[in-house]
Amino acid sequence: MQQTRSVELGTGLFVLLGMGALFFLTTQTTGTDAFSGENTYEVTARFENVGSLKNRAPVAMSGVTIGRVTGVRFDPEQLNAEVTFVIDQRYSMIPEDSDASILTAGLLGSQYIGLQPGGSDMYLEDGSEIQFTQSAVVLENLISKYLFSAGSNE
């Protein structure tokens, strides 16, 4: 009897440890950061070219992450890319004429959306669309521009 009790105790401890490890892995390694449904508002922006912008890419203002991209889709009617992202409710005082540009973190880093504040006294709110956008810089276009201008100088 004593033996089965210690076996059951050991099993209980083992299963608890395993469950604890699973819980740790699902909560600590995955980025369930503060930008989830409850305390955020959703904004859209249209870009000619989104480069390699992905879901969950950061949305930053002055280099500080204030939100995340939640969706990138091609709009077949307007023939451009529609990006939706959520911004933390704490930052609800962003002027509505701010402009959004797609920037690259580092030389080979991933792309993110950078917001530049505008001067309006109306603020972005849930469902509003950013009017001024700047597309991702595509390296080939830069090179061809450079080559073209070099050719025209001669």
Added chain:
Amino acid sequence: MFREIYYTFLEFLRTFGALQLFFLQLVRNSPTVFVRRFRLVVQQVYNTGALSLVIIMVCGLFVGGVLGLQGYSNLARFNAEDSVGTFAAFSLLKELGPVITALLFAGRAGTSLASEIGLMRATDQLSAMEMMAINPVRRVLVPRFLGGVISMPLLTAVFTMVGLFGAHVVGVNLLGVDAGAFWQQIQNSVSPGDVYEGIIKSFVFGIAASLFAVWEGYNAIPTAEGVGRATTRTVVITAITVLILDFMITAIAM
């Protein structure tokens, strides 16, 4: 020559089919055993899981530590030392955690299951049970199979967690990566899908490893040599199957 190949192939097919039927029999009896003979299952979770904890934790710690060292030295060329956490986390969660745990499980728990059941066969204990109208499948095989299936995902989770801890010790405490950057990078790049992939893998590997251990033990030739051979075959077949399954699941999940 052709005849030999033909008969070998036929033999393989027969074994393969018998294995499937055996597996179905185990699965069919699992719910009843889990409810009515819960104590036996607990006993086997203890034997296969709790007693494997030491080897799993020690190996996990060192695997994580090696990932930290290798990741750091390779990423330092690109000035991306902060990503060492991401490197370790992805390797552990998706590949090394489930695979190494399954191989260790085969070596530590699978062998003991196979030799135990093989010895029962060799000493006629299984036949004796049938004489006493006790169903050996329910009494002996299914509890061991279920114990293994329950233990594997839990052991994998422990291995992965300890491995991350090992990578943290090497990366942050030894090599001086910033602790905040380490975890921040992990959280930015790992998505819940990556964790689920590892859990699914460990579950599938658990089924495979337990099935082969029980199967080999149950079909062991009832001699000392036969039991030894069954034990060896358990480890070999489990290792091969786990790595093939790993490739298939990874290909599907991509």
